[in-house]
Amino acid sequence: MSSNAKTLSATASNPKPAAFNQVRFLRNCFTGYVVLFFIYLAAPLIAAGAFAFNDSMFPALPWQGFTLDWFFSDTEPKLGMFHDRRLLSGLSISFWVALTVAIMSIVVGTCNAFLFERMDFPFKSFCYIMMVIPLVIPGVILGISILVFASDIANGMEDNWGIDIESLRPGLLLVILGQFSFVTTITTLVIAARLKKFDIQLEEAALNLGASRARILRTVTLPFLKPALIGAGVVGFLISFENFNTTLMLVGSDAPLTITMYDRMAKVGSTPVLNAVSFFLMIGSGLLALLSVFVQRDKN
Amino acid sequence: MNHAQKRLAFLLLFAPFFLWILLLIVLPHIGVFILSVKEKVGMGVYEYGLGNYIEFFNEPVYWNTLLRTAVMSIFVTIVTLIIGFPIAYYIAKIARQRAKAGLFLLCLIPLWVSDLVRSFGWIVLLRETGIVSSFLQYIGIVSGPVEFLYNDATVVVGLVYTVMLFMIVPLVTTLDGMDDSLIEAGFNLGGSRLTVLRRIIIPYAMPGIISGCIVVFMLTAGSYLTPILLGGKNSQWFTEQIYEQFITRFNWESGAAFGVLLLIFTSITVWIGLRLSGQTLSSTVAKT
Incomplete structure (x- = not known):
């Protein structure tokens, strides 16, 4: 049994449905809060990364279509990061x-x-x-x-x-x-x-x-x-x-x-080339992080 | 190992430590302190005195900035604690075993991404032509572009984001060690949720709360990038003042004095925190 279920049964010692609904409501609120929190954690990272693929001169909406120019294009004004x-x-x-x-x-x-x-x-x-x-x-x-x-x-x-x-x-x-x-x-x-x-x-x-x-x-x-x-x-x-x-x-x-x-x-x-660099850095550090987790887990 | 060998081994291990701390930490900080009590009286002529510090206290802009940085840092620390505590509790006590590890790793992700990229992400989201502003116009809540950058609320949001994980990690570690039966006992004895939280959970988590708060406060007060990028010219962060004295005005003497003041100020705050909680610096920092 998870710890929460234990607390739950402890709280609702006389199982009135109203009290039970209240517990469930609170619990859903809590889960919702946790979800919101992780959206908060992810939002800026997604924003920084996603616009690397937007076919526009600015890292902003509207979405103009998918492109890899900000990585590989070799001509101004859309100079890709690898050039x-x-x-x-x-x-x-x-x-x-x-x-x-x-x-x-x-x-x-x-x-x-x-x-x-x-x-x-x-x-x-x-x-x-x-x-x-x-x-x-x-x-x-x-x-x-x-x-x-x-x-x-x-x-x-x-x-x-x-x-x-x-x-x-x-x-x-x-x-x-x-x-x-x-x-x-x-x-x-x-x-x-x-x-x-x-x-x-x-x-x-x-x-x-x-x-x-x-x-x-x-x-x-x-x-x-x-x-x-x-x-x-x-x-x-x-x-x-x-x-x-x-x-x-x-x-x-x-x-x-x-x-x-x-x-x-x-x-x-800034042009989306900075988003491209951000994306590149996120992928790079993500891979390195995985590597270190993998190496350290191997021995345990 | 005989005595001479032991001595040699000790010296060989001690030498790098000693050189590192002496040459890169102790002597440079002494250098900054000496520089901070020097005053320029003419071309290449210096005198020792407290002029730079007196200037700091005479100029309201300077000490207001330090005061502002202090208040904002304390505020950020409190907000981080209030937002982070339920999350840490969820990870430590409510999530199931598998989800627990996953959620914990998710919390760590921002750590692996550069401060610069994170702030850039917030800029893309919040600036006048940014995603949030466009979205609000699209659904018709506002009629024109809205600038969310360059105000204190945004700086707080960005700082809380940057330091959140240093609050969550010690909290999860502490709460993880808490026996669930303590909470059950509280409920069985008729305590309400609030009572159990206030009388059982929070006192138990206190060491984690204190070490999280101290690290978060230090990081916030010493941060540079987030307040500058998200707060723009209005951010008035103290580290920015130090940078300006050093690099822009080339007034190293007063920049050094500002540095010493920031160091004294943060050390005193941390010292008070440690005193109140009865912890030591090494146990606190080593935890995160």
């Missing part, structure tokens, strides 16, 4: 930035997970709080703090030694560092949660059988962590790819996709 050089360059910059951030944050996140799950050291709980803090600092603040710090170093170098370090000025290195600074907290939490479930006796058994520490790590512990590593990588990649607030403060002349899209949205009257 729009700025959007494509944004896409590839975002891809490389996200890949770098994901790899860096997996490596550091794994070290952190071992540090907090396996080691005991003074000020451990303080360090744990420090590890969590990047997640609660607003992205804009993370952005300006790294911007200020990098400029301080760059200016100091230039004033004292006359060395101009171009990469410490706003640009991709700072974007990567800015995103890495908080994505690492997320990967650490994901990997540590998995490491916590690891049975330490497995390692001890391998040790007794004469395996070296490095070999145990490679053949026992890391394979156990693999689903979490992949899951953390996917999450890190997506968060980096979609990040806007921190990136905005640190971006130089090479703009990632979110910045390019934002510029189009804010300044130029």
Whole structure:
């Protein structure tokens, strides 16, 4: 029996039909509310995606018929996203930035997970709080703090030694560092949660059988962590790819996709090519999400 | 492992953590703080002082913006809680086992989609030439195009949408752990629905409510994209003020002071929340 049926029978202890109708009415209201809520969740996503296929110059009604021009057309004014050089360059910059951030944050996140799950050291709980803090600092603040710090170093170098370090000025290195600074907290939490479930006796058994520490790590512990590593990588990649607030403060002349899209949205009257990009992003992140769910379920 | 090896392993694991936190979090924030207490007195000449903060309190536009951001963020948090609680209850207690997992995944979908795409979706729906306006004209409720963007209500709708899931996840987790017999007992003892909700369910869900509220509040107060895109020039969000000082006016000193103020303000609010609920930061954030 579902929990609701139990509550129901408990409420209607003397089964008067009127009371029963009232319960049913309330229950239908509740279901209706839940349905409305999911429409609310879906509405903007559908609106952003559907108009990618509208054969019109504006992402608006009326519906002018189905087209794939906003993806594949190679002529102005209906330039499709796969022929729009700025959007494509944004896409590839975002891809490389996200890949770098994901790899860096997996490596550091794994070290952190071992540090907090396996080691005991003074000020451990303080360090744990420090590890969590990047997640609660607003992205804009993370952005300006790294911007200020990098400029301080760059200016100091230039004033004292006359060395101009171009990469410490706003640009991709700072974007990567800015995103890495908080994505690492997320990967650490994901990997540590998995490491916590690891049975330490497995390692001890391998040790007794004469395996070296490095070999145990490679053949026992890391394979156990693999689903979490992949899951953390996917999450890190997506968060980096979609990040806007921190990136905005640190971006130089090479703009990632979110910045390019934002510029189009804010300044130029947008054409449905932005809907096409939105659709593409939704499908891409949907597939990645499925991948991570699949990988993590496989091992359970 | 002998002692020396253990020490080496610890150092190797500690080094990346230490460098990450020191170079990307601690030193940059100290840098911002130092910058915020610098005042420009001439070309390339700086003096330490609280001038930037005094300027903030002397200029009503600035502190009004912070106040407005605070009030709106608290409002968004309350609305998110009121809308999200029944949904979380439905997922945790009413939906059947299979539907439960599905509904929960559906709630997570917006998380996987970029903030930018979500806001763009709202723009397509709500702008003057948007879907809602066209639809209302089509069915004859209004005679001309209606602009739904660029007002506070829309900003609230968009923000609630963005942060909803961070409220639902902790609520579902907490409510899931609640024994149904508690609710039954409440009814058997003659409690009305409202009494059971008020005296049994809500007190039980309190840890989830607090952690949801804290995360939602932090995300809202620090958000940038949604208020800018949906609120336009009227949004007057504090993060926008920071951006303007830094990038548009190139007045880094006062931008840094604003940043410090936002950080202090959100930290105090979160600290009060944690104090009132007797929870710790790590348990709260790690849950979501």
